[in-house]
Amino acid sequence: MSKIGIHFSGAARHDGFKDYLKQAADAGSPFAAVFSVDQNIVPDVLAVSPKTFTVFRHQMPHKDGARDDAVLGQGEPYAVGVGWFSQAAKTFVKNPGFSAYCCTNELNPNNPAHHKWAAAYWLGMMNAATDAGYTIVWGNFSAGCPNLFDWAAYYGDCLRFAAQHGHILGLHEYGLDRGAMRNAAPHLTLRYYDAYLAIVAAGLPCPQIIISECAPGSNVDKDLRSLLLDLEWYDAALMNDSAAGAPIIGAYLYQWGGDEAKPFADAMPVITAHVIGHPDNEPEPEIKTLTVTIHKQYVDELKEWAAIRGGTVTA
Secondary structure, three states: OOEEEEEOOOOOOOOHHHHHHHHHOOOOOOOEEHHHHEOOOOHHHHHHHHEEEEEOOOOOOOOOOOOOOOOOEEEEEEHHHHHHHHHHHHHHOOOOOOOOOEOOOOOOOOOHHHHHHHHHHHHHOOOOOOOOOOEEEEEEEOOOOOOOOOHHHHHHHHHHHHHHOOOOEEEEOOOOEHHHHHHHOOOOOOOOHHHHHHHHOOOOOOOOOOEEEOOOOOOOOOOOHHHHHHHHHHHHHHHHHOOOOEEEEEEEEEEEEEEHHHHHHHHHHHHHHHHHHOOOOOOOOOOOOOOOOHHHHHHHHHHHHHHOOOOOOOO
């Protein structure tokens, strides 16, 4: 099943959003996920694509007008995390029905003191969410962050708590100045798998992971042929890594919203066609090729047995 999803945010137009979801779901290949910023799209999603995993993120304004997260390093972190979640939950309760919720984004600690502060902050946030009955997405690290050794050095308690209580680790992956996502591996894209391996190698449990933002460059590519190549490349890795054990829910293409709404709407036919081409529970082929080792005296008998069942034996 395709792991591709949509990052959905404020915009003047969202041409055919529900129709595209329905096309994919009706084809037996629903979009894996939709990540919504302050828009209650659950009724639309549940009406046509109930298997799609949905996340609601609330952006809370600071007094200075900045948005997205608490101020890194200010205040007692655990208490700040509890308070930040509690404030966001006043909006969460007005937007029920999402699979998970989120109130943190690209906090980006980059030194030991800030990593320790962020870990305590997210632990407080997750504890408060657990007590309130919410599944939340924590982290939402920028592309290329954090360094792989930081998982074991600073985030062991967060990973253990998230895995135990069902909270989800958010990561971002972009092509940035390298353009296509396929040009930015493994340091900016496909990094999720190295993070998973680093976590497991440290003897830590890995919670479920979402790539809560991803795109060529910094937004979906206007070059639709290149975008399709990226989708095929990235989705193949996501599906293969998921089958190999990495707990990937989905990857959310950035973004249908803001100034990017028009180019994203233009790209949706290509994105939807890709998702439809990778259906849920693809049927196994009627005929399978097997390798069998038997004594030579039974070869003719096996050929006869296979022939009456529509098969062949090559000896």
